[in-house]
Amino acid sequence: MGSKHLFVTVGTTKFEKLISALSDEKILDILAKLGYTSIQFQTGNGHFKKVSHQLIDIKYNKYFEDFQNEIKQSDLVISHAGAGTCLEVLKTGKPLIVVINEDLMDNHQIELAKHLSQKEYLYYCTCDTLKDILTKDLNLLKAYPLADANIFSNYLDQCMGFQ
Template identity: 30%
Template sequence: MTTSSRKVCFVTIGATAPFDALLSNVLDQPFLEALKKHEYTTLLIQYGKEGQAIFDTFTKNNPSGSPGRYDLDIQGFSFKSEGLMQEMRSTKANPAQKVVEGMILSHAGSGSIMEALRIGVPLVVVPNPALQDNHQEELARQIAKNGWAVVGKLDRLTESVQKAEKLRISSRSWPPRNSGALKDSRGLAGVVEDELGFLD
């Protein structure tokens, strides 16, 4: 990656249930350091309705250019009624604009996961342990089992960055070469679009 290239990590906390633990962890030194190590330049966070205080405290304590930002351009917003597709697409490679492929880190809401899978970049899914039932955990485990995403753990979030890089490599071989007539060059993203009837 050249020094002028852009590599985006987009984090979505969700719009309904607060997930302060995830927000705090992505703004913590180990995660930011891991992003820098893997040549990310931008951290874009959708911090939800209740996360602004955490985000504002971080930016106040770590103004632009300070060591605590690890040379990352860190931006955030609470909610967008039109959805998050534009932000998710900012993680896709765009050689004309010197953008290299980044990653999406998402809470384990089914809507966010399905949108992220359409993009076709590495996806890390972090279930919210504060929720009463375990449907997020079950969903995250299943998509990881299928090789479509990485399940992130709050106490080991830095590992997710490395696992996302490995997923980037392995996903490029999907579908398997021995899959006969199944030769969809759009990979998993194309299958998701076809199965769910998405039209762009």
């Protein structure tokens, strides 16, 4: 099993429900069973209760200057449905579980999470179904294909008559 590291991120806003769902004793037990020995929370502006677990080292930070580095160091990322965060994690090649915030109305980012999960790049769930998703096999997820970095610049050159 080794010692795995989990990174939980809620982005620039707040998502208190996600932090409290992951602070639940039962969820932490499941994580411990899966081999996680440390959790890093990026909490944003929300209020939350700090918890501890005998097998898991839990840390809290509001924000990270070097967000990329936190992703790189983790074995799994659990994140809010922000497109930017999702993309960053997928590009780094880390397994990702996206938790949808049902309290946000008219949230088209859910569309994206659903779509990316249909393509099997990530798993998505709500705070209530998180427990079932955690036990899924992360190795079944597909690698996110990297985009051709010149595709837009070539297109623009064509439009402008440079080519």
